[in-house]
Amino acid sequence: MALQPVAKLPFEGLIADARSHKLGKWHSKLSERALEQYAEIGWPGPKTESWKYTSLNKIASGTFSLAGEYSAIVPEDMIMPLTCPRVVLVNGVLNKELSNLEHLIGNLSITSLVDIEDHQKTFFDDLFKSEESKGDLPLTHLNTAILSDAVMLEITEGSKCELPLHIISIGSGNGITFAPRLIVNVGIGAKVDFIESHVGCSDSAYFSNSVTQLYLGDNSEVGHYKLQNDSRESSHISLTRAVIDDGASYDNFTMSVGAKLSRNEVRAHLKGSGVECCINGAYLGAADQHIDNTTFIEHQAEGSSSREVFKGVLDDTARGVFQGKILVHPEAQKTDGYQMNRAMLLSDKAEIDSKPELEIYADDVRCSHGATVGELEDELIFYLCARGIDRESARRMLIGAYISDAIDEVKNIDIRSSIQIVAENWLKQNLYEK
Amino acid sequence: MSLLSIRDLHATVGGNEILKGINLEIGPGEIHAVMGPNGSGKSTLSYVLAGREGYEVTRGTIAFKGKDLIDLAADERANEGVFLAFQYPVEVPGVVGMTFLREAYNAKLRYLGKQEIDAMEFLKFVRSRAKTLNMSDDMLKRAVNVGFSGGEKKRNEILQMAVLEPDLAILDETDSGLDIDALKLVSDGVNELRSENHSMLIITHYQRLLNYIQPDHVHVLAHGKIQRSGGKELALELEAKGYAEFSEEAA
Numbered sequence: 295m296a297l298q299p300v301a302k303l304p305f306e307g308l309i310a311d312a313r314s315h316k317l318g319k320w321h322s323k324l325s326e327r328a329l330e331q332y333a334e335i336g337w338p339g340p341k342t343e344s345w346k347y348t349s350l351n352k353i354a355s356g357t358f359s360l361a362g363e364y365s366a367i368v369p370e371d372m373i374m375p376l377t378c379p380r381v382v383l384v385n386g387v388l389n390k391e392l393s394n395l396e397h398l399i400g401n402l403s404i405t406s407l408v409d410i411e412d413h414q415k416t417f418f419d420d421l422f423k424s425e426e427s428k429g430d431l432p433l434t435h436l437n438t439a440i441l442s443d444a445v446m447l448e449i450t451e452g453s454k455c456e457l458p459l460h461i462i463s464i465g466s467g468n469g470i471t472f473a474p475r476l477i478v479n480v481g482i483g484a485k486v487d488f489i490e491s492h493v494g495c496s497d498s499a500y501f502s503n504s505v506t507q508l509y510l511g512d513n514s515e516v517g518h519y520k521l522q523n524d525s526r527e528s529s530h531i532s533l534t535r536a537v538i539d540d541g542a543s544y545d546n547f548t549m550s551v552g553a554k555l556s557r558n559e560v561r562a563h564l565k566g567s568g569v570e571c572c573i574n575g576a577y578l579g580a581a582d583q584h585i586d587n588t589t590f591i592e593h594q595a596e597g598s599s600s601r602e603v604f605k606g607v608l609d610d611t612a613r614g615v616f617q618g619k620i621l622v623h624p625e626a627q628k629t630d631g632y633q634m635n636r637a638m639l640l641s642d643k644a645e646i647d648s649k650p651e652l653e654i655y656a657d658d659v660r661c662s663h664g665a666t667v668g669e670l671e672d673e674l675i676f677y678l679c680a681r682g683i684d685r686e687s688a689r690r691m692l693i694g695a696y697i698s699d700a701i702d703e704v705k706n707i708d709i710r711s712s713i714q715i716v717a718e719n720w721l722k723q724n725l726y727e728k
Numbered sequence: 729m730s731l732l733s734i735r736d737l738h739a740t741v742g743g744n745e746i747l748k749g750i751n752l753e754i755g756p757g758e759i760h761a762v763m764g765p766n767g768s769g770k771s772t773l774s775y776v777l778a779g780r781e782g783y784e785v786t787r788g789t790i791a792f793k794g795k796d797l798i799d800l801a802a803d804e805r806a807n808e809g810v811f812l813a814f815q816y817p818v819e820v821p822g823v824v825g826m827t828f829l830r831e832a833y834n835a836k837l838r839y840l841g842k843q844e845i846d847a848m849e850f851l852k853f854v855r856s857r858a859k860t861l862n863m864s865d866d867m868l869k870r871a872v873n874v875g876f877s878g879g880e881k882k883r884n885e886i887l888q889m890a891v892l893e894p895d896l897a898i899l900d901e902t903d904s905g906l907d908i909d910a911l912k913l914v915s916d917g918v919n920e921l922r923s924e925n926h927s928m929l930i931i932t933h934y935q936r937l938l939n940y941i942q943p944d945h946v947h948v949l950a951h952g953k954i955q956r957s958g959g960k961e962l963a964l965e966l967e968a969k970g971y972a973e974f975s976e977e978a979a
């Protein structure tokens with residue numbers, strides 16, 4: 295019997311290159327550790343349960359090089375339409391010229407990994423170590439292994455940020471991969487809203503492997519809103535991991551419209567009690583887009599609530615995936631969990647796979663979940679036409695209303711309107727009857 | 729000249745011929761009632777006039793204000809002044825009643841090459857119309873028909889009619905599912921609009937609506953054809969005798 299060739303680990307060759315990057319020796323150690331972990335878990339394949347509906351084969355078999363120093367301009371028509379201070383990353387590296395950090399007020403600080411002093415390295419070392427032990431997340435380890443930069447956002451105890459902060463990640467270049475890394479540290483009782491816009495230059499085919507980790511101190515209030523509008527030829531795989539302490543509230547919403555292949559994975563660990571956690575989203579897919587939303591909510595302590603509302607519209611041969619798991623520990627009595635994924639298919643060839651999963655070890659909890667798939671009913675369109683509204687506008691109104699229902703979950707009103715604009719623009723550009 | 733002139737209208741639904749040669753003339757300001765047993769083609773006639781897809785005209789003509797209606801899409805017919813009050817008004821989730829009315833109203837203004845209406849002015853106008861129909865502001869703030877009772881949905885249809893002021897309103901079984909109070913409210917709303925500029929085609933199975941809205945002409949539709957026409961006394965005769973004599977003619 296012939297020996298099977300040992301499958302090479304995707305991106306392994308790039309990791310060594312990454313180590314010679316400007317983060318220096320300190321990152322080399324970090325990268326070595328991350329590589330070990332990555333190699334141990336391996337690349338997610340068709341048999342990996344959590345990647346059952348989303349294949350990474352095309353990324354694995356693609357030829358990518360590490361992104362170098364690129365200049366870019368901010369594609370204003372692709373980012374979330376909102377005027378507020380910006381932090382701009384180009385291919386995962388903080389670009390100070392494009393950012394307007396001088397507008398930042400007092401108790402909010404931004405640190406780039408490139409700039410940190412030796413004494414801060416222990417802190418980051420510990421921070422990365424604490425992430426490493428967390429579960430089956432090979433792409434997070436890959437992110438750590440090839441890091442070019444990381445940006446840390448700190449909001450000191452008790453401070454309230456009036457304006458939201460806009461983090462813009464731009465992908466620029468063909469056949470490149472990069473690893474945006476964002477760390478958000480919110481002090482006790484602090485309040486902040488921030489936005490992530492992931493966008494790309496024209497038709498760049500790149501692979502963005504993004505990780506955002508958040509720590510929410512007791513009684514803090516965080517709004518975290520993301521727009522995934524990456525270039526239509528790109529792949530966007532992202533993980534958001536939030537660790538939430540007592541009495542804190544976390545409002546997360548992701549609007550996915552871009553990339554050819556995308557995964558928005560959100561993992562919320564409700565460590566404290568009395569936490570209010572919302573993981574919501576909307577997805578609009580056309581052509582051959584593949585949009586995956588995967589959520590994991592872990593209720594570790596008593597009396598917290600979580601809410602998930604996802605809504606999607608899929609046209610052409612677009613495919614949507616929703617996987618939502620809620621885990622309730624035995625200690626997490628009085629947990630209140632709600633989860634709903636609804637999709638509207640506009641074409642016979644569009645597809646949605648929905649996989650809700652509840653794992654409950656406490657006996658006094660209230661948890662519900664549901665999923666629906668529907669299409670736009672002719673009767674509804676005719677009703678609007680019979681009132682003088684033309685067919686195209688009628689479709690736009692009805693689909694817009696359908697998606698609004700999810701967007702209405704966003705707690706920050708200004709950002710809600712911005713997301714609404716993104717949805718309307720998408721409908722204008724993509725919705726026409728074939 | 730007739731407002732609506734239907735000549736030898738044949739129409740099929742899913743390949744089945746339902747209308748088999750309808751002739752009907754409606755003059756300006758006239759109220760016509762079309763009555764008939766279930767399955768006679770009453771609702772098909774209303775959908776064919778409103779331009780619903782899947783309702784195919786195979787022969788005949790429909791002229792509205794001298795224009796050929798058949799070539800116009802549903803929204804164009806509406807903007808020309810044809811209004812269909814649905815037998816089963818649809819729930820439109822997420823679209824607020826007031827927004828819906830304004831969109832419809834402005835669509836017509838745009839169609840006619842006029843300027844869109846000011847939002848505040850429109851609000852006042854709608855409120856005055858809603859009052860007659862005993863409809864609260866709350867109902868206008870909610871998504872169209874979502875969670876409305878049967879009676880509320882029918883009142884909402886009449887409100888839309890009162891706001892859009894069509895030249896021809898087709899009321900498809902507007903009385904079905906209404907209790908007596910709702911029937912009175914709806915009828916008052918319809919009578920309010922009654923004038924020499926507004927014609928109506930009332931489609932109904934029962935005579936009772938015609939106690940409140942007095943028609944000028946009554947037609948009996950059975951087997952896809954108008955079998956008899958007369959004045960309002962024909963409705964009373966049908967109420968007494970039923971549709972038995974028309975079902976005999978099937979053979």
